Amino acid sequence: MQGSSQKSSKDRPEVLADRVYHALKNDIFDFRLMPGDRFSESEIATRMAVSRTPVRQALFRLEREGYVEVWNRLGWQVRQFDFAYFEELYDLRTVLECEAVKRLCRLPARQCSELLDRLTRFWIDEPRLADFIAVSLHDETFHMALVSAAGNEEMARIHSELTEKIRIIRRLDFTREDRVDATYNEHAQILNAVLHQQSEEAQRILTDHIAVSRAEVRKITLHMLQQARLHTVSPT
CATH class of the missing domain: 1.10.10.10 (Winged helix-like DNA-binding domain superfamily/Winged helix DNA-binding domain)
Known part of the structure; x- marks a missing residue:
């Protein structure tokens, strides 16, 4: 039964x-x-x-x-990609994440360090991953955790929904080894600036970091999509 x-x-x-x-x-x-x-x-x-x-x-x-x-x-x-729509989503993403960074930089240093401990260990202390897809997923987690750590649940919810909407675009940013290395480097720089309560510097690095990913959106071609399929689909 x-x-x-x-x-x-x-x-x-x-x-x-x-x-x-x-x-x-x-x-x-x-x-x-x-x-x-x-x-x-x-x-x-x-x-x-x-x-x-x-x-x-x-x-x-x-x-x-x-x-x-x-x-x-x-x-x-x-649906075909609506690039104007994705541009607007990236604008919103930048606003939310910069606000989160500002709030984190206002916290006591010890509290901020505790909140970001897991991110610091992965992006700075531990050996780097080489797998494109794995790094893509961890990149999402980094940005969502950054916003969540700021302590505003509604802001974190909106950011999570935003992350879901741009996921298909962001994956295209992780099909080249140089972008994986750059992501590690830039995440480490963002974390170090936040941990040292350098709010303006952290926002500048974060804004530039998102802008690079956003610029890749404008370069997307059918060839890039076909290459992404080769990188992400295992042979049967």
Whole structure:
């Protein structure tokens, strides 16, 4: 009876829709589905061994979040990049993170050091990682932890949502070894400035750090996306 109950729970429409949603979102973030790629509900349903109902529910959710759009009556496509939209998100990101840095620099030095201890160990003390994707994920964690440490939960929530929206763009910034090294160096500089309560210097480094990533957005081409797919998709 217990096994039967567990099986029925996994097969509930909302559970299946959630599974399809996360699988498709990962396909988009990992460039298995590229901007402009078209597909049908039936194709996804067959690939994921579910009916079209949870697929449709998942796609409507992704549509609301801006990742896909209806192509025709039964077809969908991954949305093309809206570069003006991403530029605005980077503006907001800079504002939030600089405010977080200002607040951290006003804290007592010991308290600030304790709040940033885990980040300091990873980005300064421990051996550097070489894996592009791993560093990309840790980069997200660095910036989110920086904002969270400032102590404003609403600001941290908004920043977390923002991070989710620009994740697909940020991954393109971690397909070259030089960008990985630069990220380590710049994160270390930001942390050192904050720990020494050098607010203006920390904000300057942080703003420049984000600006470099933002500049990469303007350089994105189809070739870059294809190269990103090669870097992020393991051969089957």
